[in-house]
Amino acid sequence: MPRCLIALGANLGQRRETLARAVGWLRGEAQVTNLASSHWHETAPVGGAAGQGTFLNGAAAFDTTLSPTELHGLLRRIENELGRTRGQRWAARLLDLDLLLYDELAIATSELIVPHPRMAFRRFVLEPAVEVAADMVHPIIGWSVQQLLAHLNGAVPYVALLGPGNAGQTTLAESLARHVGGRTIPLASSMATLSGSPNPPSQPLERQIQFLLRGSLLLDARKWPRDGVLAVSDFYLDQALAQAQTELAPGDLEAFRHAWETVRAHVMSPKLLAVLDDVPLGPVVPASGGVAMPGGARRLPVAEASLAARRGIGPVVYAGSDPQQQFDEIAAAIAAMQ
16 A cells, blocks of 8 residues: 655644644545654744744655545645635645655656655755654655755755756856855856867867866865855756767767766765756656756756756755746755755
8 A cells, every 4th residue: 555745734823733633634534544643843934925923844654545646635625624725835824735755656747746846855844754754765866754854964055056058057056145145156157267268178078078177176075165154056067967978979978978987976966956947747858859848948958857857866946947936946945954
């Protein structure tokens, strides 16, 4: 029987009573068994309007014979019956029930995305979830709930931006760093300086090697300051390998891979990867040279978009294609990791 994990939250009304009623409702469902619920955690609101009250957050794990769609419908029905009204995103609410994991399935439809696309970097989700489902595995990242929380607790505060060309990464990185009192790691400006030099690299292999070497120097883990200050880079170094795979001839690609393997072991990995595109609804498939995104969003080339779907790279936030949306999404994700 599938094992499921849900998150519960409320910051309006009689929070504890409402959450207890939601758990009681689930316990009373014939198709829900072996339910375990966490303690309630008092947490600050993330995103949304200022002045909201604090949340009570918790988690529940249970077995069910309901399909993912049926369970999603049940959770919405409980919310509605207990007084939830839907309005502005990230607004205060009487009750929030989110399906985080359904066994180890990965589901992406217009109505339901599982695993929940923001669970992996939200402390207010992971801390209660680890009480009831520490060993459940995120099927895309490949880490357990316990490992995801350990990553939040132990990873160096570093956010990398992955986006298509000319997506405003440097401006966004600078805005985010100012917002959190952090620092920017700019490679775009460094490469622009290189392009304006008397002898700029003209061959694809030379350009990719320069990008790799300069990026690896900026992200050298052996020289990384241990001051706890958040760093935001306007690039994601792994993007160089994805680009090389599409731009370089086989012999040049082999040379680049050798250079990549030489420097990659000493490069700092991000605590959070921010993708400047919308989350794909469905599998990553070629569409006019890129990944088709909903709502006419930008397109990342297939090889680059696939970087965010690899197992073991850690939490990913899909920040959309609008600059203000990108800032809001990533700033909220950074706050949720604290």
